[in-house]
Amino acid sequence: MPTSCKRIGTLLNQYIDGELNPAKRMLVARHVKACTRCAAVLDELSLAKAALRAMQSRVEAPAFLKEALAGMTASRAPGPRRRRWFLTPEFSWGLATVSILTILVGYLVFLKPEVSACNLITAIQADSGRQASVSEVSSILAYFGRNEGDMIRTVGLTIQNYNCKGEDALILHMTVRKDKELLVYSHGNPADIEPRDSAGVRLKRVDIERKDFYVGDFAGMKVVCWKMAGRPYAVVLSEA
Amino acid sequence: MGLFDVIKPKGQSFEEKFLLYLNDIYRTALRLTGSRDEADDLTQETFFKAYKAFTEGASVSAPKAWLFKIMRNSFINRRTSLAARTEHVPFEDLPEQASHETPEDVMIRKTLEGRLHTALLDMPAEYRLALLLCDSEGLSYDEIAGIMQCPVGTVRSRINRARTLVRAALRENADKVDTKR
Numbered sequence: 387m388p389t390s391c392k393r394i395g396t397l398l399n400q401y402i403d404g405e406l407n408p409a410k411r412m413l414v415a416r417h418v419k420a421c422t423r424c425a426a427v428l429d430e431l432s433l434a435k436a437a438l439r440a441m442q443s444r445v446e447a448p449a450f451l452k453e454a455l456a457g458m459t460a461s462r463a464p465g466p467r468r469r470r471w472f473l474t475p476e477f478s479w480g481l482a483t484v485s486i487l488t489i490l491v492g493y494l495v496f497l498k499p500e501v502s503a504c505n506l507i508t509a510i511q512a513d514s515g516r517q518a519s520v521s522e523v524s525s526i527l528a529y530f531g532r533n534e535g536d537m538i539r540t541v542g543l544t545i546q547n548y549n550c551k552g553e554d555a556l557i558l559h560m561t562v563r564k565d566k567e568l569l570v571y572s573h574g575n576p577a578d579i580e581p582r583d584s585a586g587v588r589l590k591r592v593d594i595e596r597k598d599f600y601v602g603d604f605a606g607m608k609v610v611c612w613k614m615a616g617r618p619y620a621v622v623l624s625e626a
Numbered sequence: 627m628g629l630f631d632v633i634k635p636k637g638q639s640f641e642e643k644f645l646l647y648l649n650d651i652y653r654t655a656l657r658l659t660g661s662r663d664e665a666d667d668l669t670q671e672t673f674f675k676a677y678k679a680f681t682e683g684a685s686v687s688a689p690k691a692w693l694f695k696i697m698r699n700s701f702i703n704r705r706t707s708l709a710a711r712t713e714h715v716p717f718e719d720l721p722e723q724a725s726h727e728t729p730e731d732v733m734i735r736k737t738l739e740g741r742l743h744t745a746l747l748d749m750p751a752e753y754r755l756a757l758l759l760c761d762s763e764g765l766s767y768d769e770i771a772g773i774m775q776c777p778v779g780t781v782r783s784r785i786n787r788a789r790t791l792v793r794a795a796l797r798e799n800a801d802k803v804d805t806k807r
Binding site: 396405430431433434445451452454455456 | 792
């Protein structure tokens with residue numbers, strides 16, 4: 387009994403994807419050999435598959451991404467080159483996508499390795515996804531009279547999106563020293579851009595080299611937040 | 627000894643096991659989001675999450691599928707959390723490696739791929755992802771079902787529908803090319 391084109395038509399995609407068992411595969415092969423209409427459909431499907439494959443094969447991840455991710459797994463400086471949008475001078479607390487924040491050095495429970503300043507700066511860069519620049523971190527350290535030897539530690543970081551009065555906003559949620567939590571709210575409205583800590587206290591705005599940073603004291607540590615290209619960053623400095 | 631060396635699990639490093647799939651993740655992210663910036667973000671977020679899980683001791687037997695699962699979940703979270711602000715990047719602005727084709731061949735290819743790119747962006751994201759994972763990444767229906775957390779029958783249906791849409795786009799392109807010649 388000849389197999390209908392309708393039946394074969396339902397199998398053609400699986401045929402070109404190699405998803406048919408041998409019996410069905412032979413059924414389709416035999417049918418298209420004898421049926422010009424189904425053979426034409428098979429050709430079109432094969433062309434579509436090949437065209438997509440060929441188009442995708444020409445796409446490569448940009449170099450800065452490769453460097454950034456390689457930096458994530460290597461403990462060496464210097465950090466990757468910045469993309470041009472890192473250089474934009476405007477910092478606004480507008481809408482931000484859920485993305486990677488920055489700079490957490492997780493503690494293992496039983497290991498407290500000695501970490502050199504070089505590794506810390508690298509960790510800051512590497513852990514962010516969107517790297518904070520070395521110069522920004524250095525500016526922050528210099529502004530607060532710290533040097534690279536200060537430890538920078540947080541444990542756990544999440545970003546949550548929430549809606550505040552009809553506006554999208556972010557919560558930057560950091561767990562510090564495992565038992566202390568800090569919530570920094572970033573409102574989407576440009577007119578209300580100061581992040582607040584979990585007690586609702588606005589962080590203080592400071593100007594570091596003509597850029598806006600927001601600073602708060604928390605659990606004996608200093609939290610510095612800023613925003614770049616619509617994404618929030620944070621650094622936690624331990625007391626010296 | 628660097629910090630990340632300390633927390634590296636035994637066996638293959640993250641770089642050895644996962645970073646070799648960077649291009650695969652990126653090019654899928656690019657077609658999935660239709661935006662270079664969003665693709666950069668999505669790719670970085672995927673590897674960041676993977677790295678975090680890896681250093682926390684996650685056991686991964688199929689690294690490529692695992693990465694795509696993370697990417698897909700991240701894409702969904704990003705899409706449902708915020709209003710879409712992204713402007714899809716025009717096909718002409720997408721990065722491309724140099725080729726050795728003649729100018730006429732390049733024009734024909736770019737016309738076809740332009741229609742393909744548009745057809746992809748016009749279809750639902752679930753269809754797009756299923757098709758990309760199948761055609762571009764060579765994953766099986768079973769693997770795609772695992773990544774997309776749906777039955778194999780659903781994967782089959784999505785690929786069928788996606789290819790129908792792509793066929794229509796390419797058929798339209800073929801008509802236009804023929805009339806130009």
